[in-house]
Amino acid sequence: MNTISDVWPIWLGRSTVAAIMLAAISIESAGAQDAAATHINLSQTLRLALDNNPIIEAANAELRAIEAEARQVGLWDNPTLSADFEDFGGDRRAIGDADTTLSVRQTIPMGGDRARARDVTTAWAHAARADLAQTRSDLLASTAQAYIATFAASETYTVRLELLELANSSSAAILARVEAGRASPIERSRAEILVGLATIAARDAENAQRQARNRLYAIWSGIPVDVALESPLQSLDVINYRTAAPADWISNNPELVSLRAVTLARSQEIRRERAEAIPDLTVGAGWRRYGGTDESAFIATLEMPIPLLNRNQGGVAAAASRENGARFDEDASRRTLMARFAAAAGRLERARTTFSLLDENILPATQTALEGAQFAYREGALDVLNLLDIQRSYFDARINLISARAELASAAIELDALAGTPQLNQLAAPNSTEAAQ
Template sequence: MFMLLARPLFAVGLAVAAVFCVSPAWASQNDTAAPSYEALVSRLAVMPAVLEASALVDAAEARASQARALPNPSIGMEAENIYGSGPYRGTGSAETTISFTQPLELFGQRRARIDAARSEADAVGLQSIQRRWLAAGRLAQVYADAEAAQRRFVLAEEVLALTEEDTRAVASLVAEGREATLRGVQAQSEADAARASVDEARAIRDAAFARLSAIAMIDSVERIDDSLLDRELGPHAQHIETSLSERIAQAELNAAGRQIVVEQRRARPDISASLGQRRMRDTGEDTLTVGLSLSIPLFDRNRGGIRAAYADQRAAEARLASQQAESRADRLAANATLIASGSRTRAADSGVVAAEEAYRLARIGFDAGRISQLELRSTRAALVSARSTAVDARVARVIAEIELAGLEGRAPFGETR
């Protein structure tokens, strides 16, 4: 897209050769090329965001497993009839009881705890999937930005070559007296501005490469060979019943409902059963003791906890309703944006072809003395703008694909999962 059209002028041929020498296709093979986008997506598991999500899933699964554990028993020792008066002085008449006490989780307390922990783990699992695809989307965005920066740098170098070529042509006309000296000064100023633009584009490209290296956790990148901006879009799920964000909101609502049951069960009495053995001091005989204890929910009935759980459920319901509405709107917008960006890309490519032809004809006319420098400058600016617009259109298409992929639960430019 950034190749110059052939011209019948020797000077133009030299400019074309200069542009070729700085283009990616002719870049030194010693430069470090970035891995393909698919290769980077395959390494998502080692990226910090995905590692964090995996750790959160492991923690949630561990809590779900812990919720199944039974409460620990307790063992106690009790001595009676000691340090009294008369025959009960000291410990000579002591009756010792050793007991074993086990809390009993009745009224569905254990089942409620297990279900709540399982629901929370399911929600965290869906959030982990979302984090993975968000990481893939961010990777696609950074990759596209780096490639666009590379293309803009090549475009800036090409603009410099074109400007310097036009500057030399204007200088020749000035020397022949066919153009005013002012035109030569203006042309030289444009060349200086083009050189500054190359330096700026190089800095932006290097920053984009550094950002890609950091996010993808790869060595330094000096060029991108595998294009993402020109990539054909993957298959789309046109009729998704529920987006991943909706599924997460629904899972969070389910977890909130389970938590209500947990708080309600906490208001029930706590029951413990005990079994012990007592040694009778006078006769030396052993007897068994059996006990049952029941807490009385007189002061603490966990009403605050229950109200808080219901409030959390209402908040989850509101989030789900909001997410459902937003997901429907986002799907429509993403599909429309993707279609529009495709049309914009095709139109931009057509504009580039037309602008290249217009500049070629203007350059021939300028050399023949039939058009002015201002007209040549105008057609050159139109060519630069058309090529820049083509890059912007491809970046917009990548962004639209990223947004749609996030709604469909997949990596951009990949298959629906």
């Protein structure tokens, strides 16, 4: 009867063979997919999001509705046509003996409240346009961030496949040394563990890539397509924020612009409420026929409420209070945005430093160490543990470089969004230089 110690190496060896076969299939399928994939850059992705995301159309529909309300609210009331028949029946014989009055009345807004109401609705239409700009900016920023995450996940998956291929090669070399009696049988187990862990990491990276792609696809259509993304740093400029004052940087932030528009609309509401305190004048003109004598005459009417009790005091006070609240909201948002700018600027600086160190120092050093370790191991001057440790350091450096590049691009997007996404808007333009490349 086999013991657990006897069965375990056999079972693990079989699983390693299966993992190597699956890994080979994954590498081949990944290469075939990349060859057949449609290459897409950040500029094209941004335009796809703008053209196919319903949130923009919903915001446009709301804007058109508010603009229509602005046209409607400024119109005067329709004139009133009235016909009065008095003193007929009873001692009089028929309706022909009645006194008949035909008149037309028109209400004239004396305080200009209709014009003020139109100004208010127009101001809210401007606020809706600012909301649309904010929605568009948020969509561009979220799309760019999803693009960056998807590109990083794809790169990570590629590196994990390379690591798996290297693990297979190293495992074969280790097994050959064991079979030749140049290494301890324990190293066989280490080789199997190496391949197993690399397979798990590759599978995890594949799932992460699939999830990131699905999130990106959902932004523009929800329909998965086979695409290969280009590096976002080919499109993005790492923003030089050092010479910019925080208040100037966020001056065109869509959220702040939207709150400014709300404050303006609240100011217009105060003027409208004050105009409504002035009573409207109703004038009328008509013709009257007296049934008893068959005589006729013209009539004129004039009507105006006396503003003794109701001068719209509460409406004016409420509008003034809401304007103050809007100003406080604007100031609070400005402070929050300045704090976000400081955090994003620090994030960008850290990402820039990390990326530079990894790209210029750490990765080249680990690559050189790996090449030397592989040669030394083949010559028998290095044991397997040190070889595996150096291999792990090299691939960890590559993974960290991918993360640092994604962090650098993400921080640049965040700063661009705080400034009103000027760079993303330029990339999303149909005639953008990056799209033509």
